[in-house]
Amino acid sequence: MLVAMCFALCLVPVALTRRIHPAPLRPAPMEPRFFIKRVPQSLSTVLGSGLIVGSFYGLAPLYASKQGLSTEQVGIFMGVCIFAGLLVQWPLGWLSDRYDRAVLIRSVAIGLAIASLPLAILPGCRWRCCSRPASSSRSCSSACTHWPWPSPTTTWKASGGSR
Numbered sequence: 001m002l003v004a005m006c007f008a009l010c011l012v013p014v015a016l017t018r019r020i021h022p023a024p025l026r027p028a029p030m031e032p033r034f035f036i037k038r039v040p041q042s043l044s045t046v047l048g049s050g051l052i053v054g055s056f057y058g059l060a061p062l063y064a065s066k067q068g069l070s071t072e073q074v075g076i077f078m079g080v081c082i083f084a085g086l087l088v089q090w091p092l093g094w095l096s097d098r099y100d101r102a103v104l105i106r107s108v109a110i111g112l113a114i115a116s117l118p119l120a121i122l123p124g125c126r127w128r129c130c131s132r133p134a135s136s137s138r139s140c141s142s143a144c145t146h147w148p149w150p151s152p153t154t155t156w157k158a159s160g161g162s163r
Helices: 002-016 032-038 040-066 071-098 101-115 117-121 135-139
Strands: none
Touching (some): 032 040, 040 071, 071 101, 101 117
């Protein structure tokens, strides 16, 4: 009953106003040609980002499992990816307020393409962000080689954790 009274009371300021009511809004037509004519760049950007995000969330777990990660590690990998996407929203939003959005979108896309090149060029490298790197990681990069965790082939002694 209290909620119904609040809803009724919220109509009082609208009913007592002396201003002219705005004209009712007309919905935009749901035709693809209308949107292609009005916002072609935004439409193509949304389409492209949807394809990229969909393929990433579909193929990233497969890629991680093919790299030798366990099911738990694949889940951690995907969680880290989602959290990284959340963290990047603030600086990209800040930058989009200060620079041209089209230039920013192109720059970020080119930067991500360059950053993902090692995954395509070095397919044998085990880029394991969530787990221990394989012993063959010495052939990849110093980031893989100097990882703080031991390789899966390492045997640990129960006494002190040394090799």
